[in-house]
Structure formats: structure tokens, C-alpha cells
Amino acid sequence: MSSTCCSCFPVLVRRSRSRRKMQPDSSPTGRVETMEDAMRLERDRKGSWEVGTPLHSPARSWTSWASPVPGFKRHTSSNASDFDFELNIEEDVVASSTHLDTDRHHCFDAGGKARSKFEVEQLLASPGNLPPPMTAKNREDSIRSVMPTATHELLAKLPAKLLKERTEQAQLLRRKLAKGATVVFISAGLAGKRFAFQRAAELGIKCVIIEHPDSWSANLVVDGTVAKFIPVDMTQSSDAIFQQALQHIRALANDPQVGAADGIATFVELSVPLVSRLCEALGLPGHRPSCVDAARDKHCTRAAMAAAGLPTPRNSLIHKHSELVAAGQHVRFPAVLKPVSGAASLGVKKVCNMDELQKCYSEVVEELSTLVISSGALIKADPASTTGRRASESVNLTVLLEQYLDGTEVDIDVVMSDGDWVYAAVSDNGPTLEPYFNETWAVSPSLLPREEQVALKELAVGSVKALGFESGVFHVECKYTSTGPQLIEVNARMGGGQVHECNLQTWGVDLVEETLFAALGITAGPMVQRNPLSGVAYCYLNAKRSGQVASIDALAEIAKRDGVVWAKPLVAVGASAVGPQDGLPTWLADLVVKKPTARKALDFLFQLEAEEPVRVA
Numbered sequence: 001m002s003s004t005c006c007s008c009f010p011v012l013v014r015r016s017r018s019r020r021k022m023q024p025d026s027s028p029t030g031r032v033e034t035m036e037d038a039m040r041l042e043r044d045r046k047g048s049w050e051v052g053t054p055l056h057s058p059a060r061s062w063t064s065w066a067s068p069v070p071g072f073k074r075h076t077s078s079n080a081s082d083f084d085f086e087l088n089i090e091e092d093v094v095a096s097s098t099h100l101d102t103d104r105h106h107c108f109d110a111g112g113k114a115r116s117k118f119e120v121e122q123l124l125a126s127p128g129n130l131p132p133p134m135t136a137k138n139r140e141d142s143i144r145s146v147m148p149t150a151t152h153e154l155l156a157k158l159p160a161k162l163l164k165e166r167t168e169q170a171q172l173l174r175r176k177l178a179k180g181a182t183v184v185f186i187s188a189g190l191a192g193k194r195f196a197f198q199r200a201a202e203l204g205i206k207c208v209i210i211e212h213p214d215s216w217s218a219n220l221v222v223d224g225t226v227a228k229f230i231p232v233d234m235t236q237s238s239d240a241i242f243q244q245a246l247q248h249i250r251a252l253a254n255d256p257q258v259g260a261a262d263g264i265a266t267f268v269e270l271s272v273p274l275v276s277r278l279c280e281a282l283g284l285p286g287h288r289p290s291c292v293d294a295a296r297d298k299h300c301t302r303a304a305m306a307a308a309g310l311p312t313p314r315n316s317l318i319h320k321h322s323e324l325v326a327a328g329q330h331v332r333f334p335a336v337l338k339p340v341s342g343a344a345s346l347g348v349k350k351v352c353n354m355d356e357l358q359k360c361y362s363e364v365v366e367e368l369s370t371l372v373i374s375s376g377a378l379i380k381a382d383p384a385s386t387t388g389r390r391a392s393e394s395v396n397l398t399v400l401l402e403q404y405l406d407g408t409e410v411d412i413d414v415v416m417s418d419g420d421w422v423y424a425a426v427s428d429n430g431p432t433l434e435p436y437f438n439e440t441w442a443v444s445p446s447l448l449p450r451e452e453q454v455a456l457k458e459l460a461v462g463s464v465k466a467l468g469f470e471s472g473v474f475h476v477e478c479k480y481t482s483t484g485p486q487l488i489e490v491n492a493r494m495g496g497g498q499v500h501e502c503n504l505q506t507w508g509v510d511l512v513e514e515t516l517f518a519a520l521g522i523t524a525g526p527m528v529q530r531n532p533l534s535g536v537a538y539c540y541l542n543a544k545r546s547g548q549v550a551s552i553d554a555l556a557e558i559a560k561r562d563g564v565v566w567a568k569p570l571v572a573v574g575a576s577a578v579g580p581q582d583g584l585p586t587w588l589a590d591l592v593v594k595k596p597t598a599r600k601a602l603d604f605l606f607q608l609e610a611e612e613p614v615r616v617a
Contacts (some may be wrong), residue, residue, distance in 0.1 A: 026247050031157050035169055038162055043180040045150045051201045052224010057151050068133050069166070069423055069526065100300040118238035119187075122270040124339065126296045130273055134280055139438045140328035143283040149262040151181050163523035174522050175513075179204035181262040181520055182227070184249055186210050186278070187234075187271040188217035194225075195500070196267050199227045199512040206258045210245050227258045246281055253340045263519035267512075272296070272492050281458040285521035287492055291468040295490045298400050301467065308466035310459065312487055314401035324361055327401045328354050334404035337364055339397075348437045350404060357401070365397055409482035409488070410446060412460035413495060413503055414474040415514045417524035421464075423514075424457040425507050433542055441539035441609075443602045445532045459485040468484075472518045473511050475499060498538045498592055501565070503612055505594065506532050535598035537605040540570070541589040545579040547616045553611035555589055563604055565592040569614065577616045588614040 032038050034467065095442035096342050130458040148156075154177050163170060183200065188211050197220055200207050206227040209217050215233035220226040230248050232241060253260040263284055266275045272292055279286025294300040298315075305312040316327035317340065328335070337360050338348040349364060351357045408428060415423035428448060430441035446453050467490060475495030477488040494500060494511045509526045517524050552569045559567040566592045571577065576584040591608055595601040 046180045049227040049257040084182040119270045127273040130238045146283040147242040151262040166525045182206045182258045184208045184261045184264045186266045187268040189268045191216045196512045265519040304466045315402040318399050331401045340400045407479045412476040419470045420462045423526045426453045431610045442507040443537040455485045463487045473515045502536045535601035537601035538592040540587040546582045548616040549575045551615040
């Protein structure tokens with residue numbers, strides 16, 4: 001939330017107390033000045049729900065983790081080779097019905113279950129028919145009209161200096177402030193995101209999930225991980241889901257189990273625009289919708305970068321075929337053609353001359369226009385079927401032609417708080433499979449020269465600020481090119497897939513925890529040590545040829561080897577696989593390994609890849 005908005009809360013606290021009876025409070029009265037007194041603060045309006053069956057959590061030494069943070073000098077290595085990980089990741093069920101998800105394209109959804117229409121809209125036409133962003137005045141009025149959350153009543157008692165400390169005690173205070181808070185999650189994502197809700201439960205947070213009725217996450221209520229599951233028909237339009245979610249969240253204030261929402265969050269990219277608007281409507285901490293919309297529109301992102309004086313590749317919008325020649329002359333070749341609003345590398349292709357541009361433009365537009373929406377799912381049209389409606393009726397077919405960026409691709413995971421960065425970690429990505437830009441491998445920490453890492457971190461943080469963001473967790477994708485660092489895109493949420501585990505095991509920073517703190521308006525300050533704990537490498541195993549999946553048995557054997565964190569199949573035996581010669585390659589398996597250093601981890605990963613553990617015949 002902006003500093004302007006935060007200044008409203010002390011006034012709101014005083015006003016709200018005058019109109020309702022307070023519960024007995026044994027915590028310090030008024031403002032506190034010391035950490036000791038702060039740790040004795042108690043939350044008002046706790047609600048009756050408590051975490052159910054105790055969840056197993058690996059032992060973690062909070063004081064021994066390392067983090068790339070502002071203000072630290074470079075130090076040489078420490079003994080981190082004996083650090084042990086333990087993972088509790090539930091594998092997603094593999095079935096035969098294709099379904100798009102930006103955390104894992106080419107994934108398979110159990111039983112071909114219906115997916116949200118608003119996800120389709122946000123994938124290809126974000127923000128779709130969601131409400132427009134509020135004006136600054138309306139946003140301010142909205143904040144002033146609502147009762148402050150129990151979390152903000154606690155924060156109002158604290159001096160800011162206590163939460164700006166980078167100590168174990170300060171991190172414990174942040175967790176204490178979060179304990180008992182009610183956080184609403186919009187969309188649960190794939191079952192692999194179970195760990196995020198488990199971590200929230202470990203922190204004592206009352207999780208409320210709003211999802212489609214048949215979501216796997218409904219079972220989290222049964223096992224005591226989340227407090228409440230609210231089914232919403234996610235086959236509706238984005239605006240209809242917004243209105244229903246808004247009603248459900250407001251109704252929580254009358255629920256004795258959970259009480260009023262303290263924050264709203266998501267780990268799903270396509271739900272970020274919806275969450276930002278719900279936060280704005282309810283006066284809760286969160287990204288401004290205008291910032292989210294700019295980040296999700298590639299052309300707007302480039303405009304914001306240019307306005308901030310940051311490096312920006314040549315680019316041109318293309319609305320129709322007649323604009324191709326002018327766009328090609330302006331951008332020049334090689335170039336990349338991509339939908340202006342999109343995710344999961346859908347429709348992204350490299351072009352090397354004008355003939356390729358014209359051919360690929362027709363292919364991209366045809367690819368997008370021949371998709372159909374059937375029962376909420378975005379699928380390829382079946383010529384023999386009459387069901388479903390053309391996705392082109394709902395999606396934006398505008399494309400962006402952009403200067404091709406050479407060099408090394410990296411991810412920078414950024415935590416912002418109160419307008420500045422408090423964490424920024426660089427991980428290297430392997431070369432993408434062109435012309436489709438399929439991801440291959442990644443390694444953490446970065447193996448790039450230190451000066452290049454610094455330049456990339458500066459660009460990532462500058463890009464987040466240029467888009468107007470002030471607090472939160474961001475997954476920023478960049479390249480270090482022959483002319484210096486360049487931005488690919490900013491994702492205003494925690495990275496998916498293996499990103500959380502890599503940051504946790506390499507640097508000791510829990511991005512789930514930091515996401516929750518941001519959603520509650522709690523100042524971030526991740527624990528800081530100087531050295532990486534271990535090297536982590538991972539890959540999505542791309543199909544090298546087209547055919548049928550003949551065997552995945554080797555993955556089970558690989559999973560037992562020392563240093564293998566997990567080896568999970570993403571396809572079933574008998575499934576069709578597409579090789580790069582015939583289209584966007586299929587992801588066959590998800591491999592993650594760890595070794596004492598990043599170089600050793602990456603070499604080990606390459607060794608496993610060479611064995612081709614998923615056989616395609």
C-alpha cells in the first residue's frame with residue numbers, strides 16, 4: 001500500500017474504537033517502544049478457528065541462513081555443504097486432458113475439470129471486464145470508510161524502527177503480528193502449491209480460499225490446514241467473480257470462526273488483477289490495479305521503462321496485417337513476436353526477416369483465434385466438435401514486435417517494502433528453446449560475474465519501481481545482453497514452480513512468508529546472512545522429438561539418488577509428446593537437484609538430462 005494510504009490508519013484506529021466495545025486486552029496499552037513490549041501485544045478479534053492436525057515442518061535454523069540484501073559486503077564461502085532439505089510436495093495427478101496454467105504449461109489436469117473463464121480472460125485479455133482502477137481520491141475515500149483491520153490496530157501501536165530491524169527478534173515479531181490474521185486467497189492454483197497454505201498454517205494464519213467448487217484445495221479444510229473454503233463458480237466472467245468474491249469477503253466479518261479479512265493474496269499469476277481490485281475496494285494493503293495492469297501489458301511496461309530512463313528494447317504494436325512492414329522497419333531483425341497480453345510463452349516466436357514476420361504473425365493470430373472456451377477450459381478447437389465458443393470473442397489479438405535480446409536470461413526474485421527493496425536474488429536460466437522460447441534449466445545462486453549480477457538487480461528493482469509498485473514479492477525476468485541488462489517482464493507475485501524452494505534453500509528467504517507479510521501490511525526485513533547455503537539446479541525436461549511417451553520408469557530410480565530433491569513426471573505413459581521440429585515442445589518431467597555449489601548442482605542436472613529418463617518413441 002502506498003505511504004499516503006498508510007498514513008490514514010492511525011486516524012481510523014481512533015475512530016473505530018469510539019464506536020464499539022473493545023474486548024479485554026492483557027497486552028500493553030497505547031504505543032510500545034521496546035521489542036520486549038512489542039512481543040507481548042495481543043491481537044483483537046481473533047476468531048475461534050485454530051490450525052488442526054499439527055503439520056510437519058523441517059527444522060530450520062533461521063539465524064544461519066544467508067540472503068542477498070542491501071548493505072552487505074561480499075564475503076567468501078562458509079560451510080554450507082551439510083545443509084539438508086526435506087520436501088513435502090504433493091505431485092499433481094497426471095491425466096489426458098490438456099489445460100493451460102501459467103505455472104506449468106502443457107500440464108495435465110485430472111479428469112479435464114472445468115477451469116475459470118476469468119483465467120482465460122486474464123491470460124489473453126487482461127484485465128478483461130474487471131472494474132477499472134479507482135482514482136486516487138476514490139481510493140483514499142475507500143480506505144477512510146472502512147474499519148481498520150486487527151493487524152493494523154497492532155501495527156499502530158509499534159514504532160516503525162522495530163520492524164525495520166534485520167534481526168531474528170524482528171522476524172519473530174513479524175510472525176507474531178501475522179499470527180491469528182485472516183488472509184483470503186483467490187485461486188489455489190495447482191495441488192503443488194499445497195506447501196504455501198501449509199506454511200501459512202504454521203504461522204498461525206487463518207486461511208480462507210475462494211475457488212471453484214471442485215478444487216483440490218477444498219480438502220485443506222478437512223485436514224485443518226485452512227479455516228474456510230468458499231466455493232465460487234469460476235466459469236463466470238471476471239466481473240461476476242469479482243462481485244461475488246467481494247460479497248463473500250465482506251461477510252467474513254460476521255463469521256465467528258475467522259472474522260474480518262486482514263489481507264488478500266494469491267500465488268496464481270492470472271488472479272493478480274482480481275486481487276488488486278478486491279484490495280482496493282476493501283481498503284486493504286495491496287498493489288494498485290493500475291500498476292498490475294501496466295505490468296501485465298508488455299507495451300505499457302516498455303513505456304514505463306522508457307519514461308523512467310531505463311533500458312528499453314525497440315518495440316512496436318501490431319493490430320493488423322498492414323502494420324507489419326512499418327513495425328519490422330522500426331524494430332529491425334532479429335525480433336520477437338508476442339501477444340501484448342499473455343502468459344506461459346503462448347504465441348511467442350522469434351523472427352529473423354520480414355518473410356518470417358509475416359508468416360509467424362499469421363500463425364500466432366491463427367493459434368489464438370482457433371482456441372475455444374469449453375466449460376471454462378481453454379483448448380484447441382476440434383473441427384468435429386460444435387461445442388465451445390471462439391476464444392477470439394474474448395481475447396486480445398494485438399501482438400507486440402520487440403527487439404530480440406541476446407545473452408543470458410536470469411530471474412530476479414525481489415521483495416519490496418515501503419518503497420524500496422529489501423531482497424533481490426539472481427538465478428541463471430539456460431538458453432530457451434527457440435523459436436518458441438521454452439524454458440530449459442535454471443541454477444541458483446547465479447554463476448554470472450558479480451558486477452553483472454549487481455546490474456541486473458538494479459534493473460529489476462528499477463523496473464518494479466517504474467511500474468509504481470512499493471511493497472510485495474515480485475518475480476522479475478531479465479537478460480544480460482551484449483549491450484547490458486534488459487527487462488523481459490515483471491510478475492507481481494511469487495514465482496511459480498521451483499522458485500520458492502530455490503530461494504528458501506539457497507538464500508534462506510521464505511517468499512510465502514514475505515507474501516503474507518506484504519498482504520497484511522507488515523514491513524518486510526528478511527533474515528540476513530552473507531553466504532548461500534547450497535547450490536540448487538532444476539529443469540523442465542523438454543521433449544527432443546515428437547511421438548508417444550513409452551516409459552517414465554527411470555524417474556523413480558533417479559529420485560532415489562543422492563542430491564536429487566525430486567524427479568516428477570509431467571506426462572503419462574501413452575501421452576502424445578511434441579518435439580521442437582513440430583511445435584512448442586512438451587514438458588516431460590520436473591527435475592530438481594542440490595549440491596554444495598551451484599556449478600556442481602548444474603553439472604549433476606546435465607548428467608541426469610543426458611540419461612533421457614522419459615522415453616519418447
